[in-house]
Amino acid sequence: MGLTLTWLSVIILIPLAGLFLKASELSLDQFWGILASRRTLHALRISFGLAFAAAAVNLVMGMVIVWALVRYSFPGRRIFDAIVDIPFALPTAVAGVALTSLFAQKGWLGAPLAALGIKVAFTPVGIFVAMIFIGIPFVVRTVQPVLLDLDAEIEEAAASLGANRWHTVSKVILPSMIPALLTGFALAFARAVGEYGSVIFIAGNLPNVSEIAPLLIVIRLSEFRYADATAIAVVMLVASFLIIFAVNRIQRWAQTRIPAH
Amino acid sequence: MSELQYSLRSARDDLRTEPRPIRIVIIAIAVIFLTVFVVLPLVVVFAQAFSKGIGAYFAALSDSEALSAIRLTLLVAAISVSLNLVFGVIAAWAIAKFDFRGKTFLISLIDLPFSVSPVISGLVFVLLFGAQGYWGPWLQAHNIHVLFAVPGIALATIFVTFPFVARALIPLMQEQGTLEEEAAISLGASGLQTFFRVTLPNIKWGVLYGVLLCNARAMGEFGAVSVVSGHIRGETNTMPLLVEILYNEYQFVSSFAIASLLAMLALITLVAKTILERHLDEGQHPRGD
Numbered sequence: 001m002g003l004t005l006t007w008l009s010v011i012i013l014i015p016l017a018g019l020f021l022k023a024s025e026l027s028l029d030q031f032w033g034i035l036a037s038r039r040t041l042h043a044l045r046i047s048f049g050l051a052f053a054a055a056a057v058n059l060v061m062g063m064v065i066v067w068a069l070v071r072y073s074f075p076g077r078r079i080f081d082a083i084v085d086i087p088f089a090l091p092t093a094v095a096g097v098a099l100t101s102l103f104a105q106k107g108w109l110g111a112p113l114a115a116l117g118i119k120v121a122f123t124p125v126g127i128f129v130a131m132i133f134i135g136i137p138f139v140v141r142t143v144q145p146v147l148l149d150l151d152a153e154i155e156e157a158a159a160s161l162g163a164n165r166w167h168t169v170s171k172v173i174l175p176s177m178i179p180a181l182l183t184g185f186a187l188a189f190a191r192a193v194g195e196y197g198s199v200i201f202i203a204g205n206l207p208n209v210s211e212i213a214p215l216l217i218v219i220r221l222s223e224f225r226y227a228d229a230t231a232i233a234v235v236m237l238v239a240s241f242l243i244i245f246a247v248n249r250i251q252r253w254a255q256t257r258i259p260a261h
Numbered sequence: 262m263s264e265l266q267y268s269l270r271s272a273r274d275d276l277r278t279e280p281r282p283i284r285i286v287i288i289a290i291a292v293i294f295l296t297v298f299v300v301l302p303l304v305v306v307f308a309q310a311f312s313k314g315i316g317a318y319f320a321a322l323s324d325s326e327a328l329s330a331i332r333l334t335l336l337v338a339a340i341s342v343s344l345n346l347v348f349g350v351i352a353a354w355a356i357a358k359f360d361f362r363g364k365t366f367l368i369s370l371i372d373l374p375f376s377v378s379p380v381i382s383g384l385v386f387v388l389l390f391g392a393q394g395y396w397g398p399w400l401q402a403h404n405i406h407v408l409f410a411v412p413g414i415a416l417a418t419i420f421v422t423f424p425f426v427a428r429a430l431i432p433l434m435q436e437q438g439t440l441e442e443e444a445a446i447s448l449g450a451s452g453l454q455t456f457f458r459v460t461l462p463n464i465k466w467g468v469l470y471g472v473l474l475c476n477a478r479a480m481g482e483f484g485a486v487s488v489v490s491g492h493i494r495g496e497t498n499t500m501p502l503l504v505e506i507l508y509n510e511y512q513f514v515s516s517f518a519i520a521s522l523l524a525m526l527a528l529i530t531l532v533a534k535t536i537l538e539r540h541l542d543e544g545q546h547p548r549g550d
Contacts, residue, residue: 004352008370011420015385016373018395022388061294068291071277072284080292082535086299089527089534091481092379093501094520097508098302101309101517108301133298155277165279194378196484197501201508214380218488221384226393233381240376244369 016237023234026227034231039207040216044235047213050124051192054131055139058188059181061132062139069140070147084140087133092197099130100201122204127212130199135188142184146177179254183247190243194236306524309517321518329495330503330519336411337486337499338479341418345475349426350468354460356427357434358442368431374423382420383488386413409491414499417485422475429471430464433541437463466540473537477530481523 023031034040068074069081087095103110103120113120120126150173158168196214204210213232220229278284311318321327352371356364374382390407391397400407407413441463445455461468483501490497498506500519507516 004348004355005367007348008352008367011416011423012370012373015389015420018388019381019385021395061290064287065291065295068288072288074288074292076292080295082531083295083299085531085534086303086527089477089530090303091483091501091520091523091527093483093504094306094481094523094527095302097504097516097520098306101513102301102305108305109297129298133302136298152277159277169279190376194376194381196378196380196487201505214378214484217378217380217384221387221488224393226388226391229384230388233378233384236378237381240378244372244376 019230019233019237022226022230026231030227031231034228035235039211040213040228040232042208043211043213043216044232046124046127046211047193047236048239050128051131051189051195054128054135054192055185055189057132058135058139059185062136062143062184062188063177063181065136065140066143066147070144084137086137087135088137092134092195093201095133095198096130096201099133099198100126103129103202121202122210124203124210126202126204127199127210130202131192131195134195134198135192138187138191139181139184142187143177143180146180147173150176179250179257182250186243186247186250190240193239303524303528306517306520309513310521312517313514317514318518318521321512321515322522324515326495326498326503327515327519330498330500331522333411333414333496333498334480334500337415337418338476340415341422341479342472342476344419345422345426346468346472349423349471349475350430350464352427353430353434354456356431358439371424371427374421379421379482379484380488382485383417386417386420386489408489409493409497411497413489414486414497417489418479418482421482421485422479425475425478426468426471429474430467433464433467434460466537470534470537470541473530473533477526480526 026034035044065084069077069084090098100121101107103113103126105111105114105119105121107121110121118125120129154172154176155168158172159165163171194214196212196218199212200215203212203215205215213236217229217232220226220232279287310321352367355361356368387408388394389396390400390413392401394408397408407416441459442455445459446452450458480499481501482499483505486499487502487505490499490502492498492502492506494506500523504516504520504523507513507519
């Protein structure tokens with residue numbers, strides 16, 4: 001017991017406390033000064049804004065994928081089910097170089113898209129694509145078990161009471177999946193906000209255009225501007241605490257909302 | 262099955278599915294999305310790695326820088342997986358088998374590295390051990406290298422991979438309860454005997470599962486390691502860092518050759534994970550369930 005606590009403190013608690021201690025050395029004016037600079041604000045907006053948009057795409061596509069995997073049978077279903085985990089398992093640097101080469105102007109997908117006038121690699125769109133890639137398993141793996149466990153009787157009852165299929169899905173099935181969908185969305189969002197490896201290759205990393213907040217932390221560190229790095233890190237860390245907190249609340253709400261059968 | 266039963270059953274199925282065209286559209290969207298966003302990136306890694314032939318591929322892998330990166334990655338993974346294995350089992354044991362104050366706090370603490378940006382996981386160690394960090398000057402005076410050396414890389418990797426083993430074991434051990442341990446102790450077994458003869462055999466698949474995921478992340482970690490490594494060629498570059506360096510130098514075949522090794526690791530991990538999940542499911546639902 002004591003051993004566990006000591007190890008946890010050494011590896012997790014002390015390093016994180018160090019971060020907040022470093023941040024507390026800054027005066028409030030300095031802190032706001034760093035955050036309000038044009039470059040920092042833009043980087044934070046890119047990271048949070050695109051992560052939110054990517055998580056929204058993942059929410060919709062994740063639901064479609066879960067529906068196909070759980071409700072239908074088609075050739076290769078089990079393989080596609082296993083493939084969903086690849087963004088979890090593939091090292092982020094590998095995902096980064098792969099996505100970049102895929103969407104670069106001469107890449108397999110980049111070339112046809114360029115012909116349509118769409119540039120993906122080295123623009124904010126590239127960041128968005130990488131964030132979708134990294135977030136999709138979070139939604140699928142949170143929602144899938146809930147749809148699998150859903151009682152068939154509820155649907156049959158709705159249908160036998162005269163609801164058409166669309167009503168059954170939108171008024172009966174989807175509402176009972178809302179907590180799982182929200183949790184998946186929050187997890188995908190949190191991951192995309194902090195994502196570094198799979199994004200920096202495809203991003204282009206132009207300050208005030210396609211620079212993400214984690215990269216700005218790395219840049220400030222390499223310039224020995226520790227205070228700047230710390231201030232940005234604190235904002236991101238507080239955001240991830242809030243997301244964890246929200247996820248826990250959603251889980252508790254889901255447990256009280258749907259009585260166990 | 263009688264004809265009546267059969268027609269009843271198909272009527273039941275019809276209530277729970279959509280018209281054929283909608284089914285086809287949904288399957289098509291799912292398959293196309295997964296192919297574009299997940300399958301193609303994986304295929305492109307191998308296509309690029311072998312784009313100049315098998316000879317160039319193996320030449321890239323036997324380069325001295327590549328070999329030193331592979332060695333360093335294996336060393337760091339060995340250190341962090343074994344430490345996290347020992348402490349993960351102890352932490353899960355403490356949480357699952359005992360009640361104490363602050364337990365929820367402890368669980369959130371274990372989960373924390375999952376939700377922190379990898380860059381921040383590296384940053385916290387720079388703030389502690391860096392030249393301008395809290396302990397940096399003392400370390401320098403005593404000529405101890407943590408940052409830009411193996412200890413720093415190992416520390417950052419341990420931080421990032423901390424939750425895997427404990428996370429895999431906590432639900433498993435909670436479900437198993439303490440009855441078997443109590444029985445062993447009341448029959449005269451010592452604490453250690455109980456652990457090695459009763460607890461450990463019960464959780465062996467869970468332990469393997471945690472170690473598997475922990476190892477995959479340890480070998481593939483990029484952001485946290487990138488911040489603390491210093492990118493010293495041939496010395497502090499792990500495989501993912503070398504992928505980045507070679508890619509930025511336009512040595513695409515070499516970069517993707519190393520990336521292909523990491524991709525294979527990911528694929529093997531996924532297959533092993535699927536097999537282990539089957540074992541874990543069997544353990545959780547005894548026959549007759």
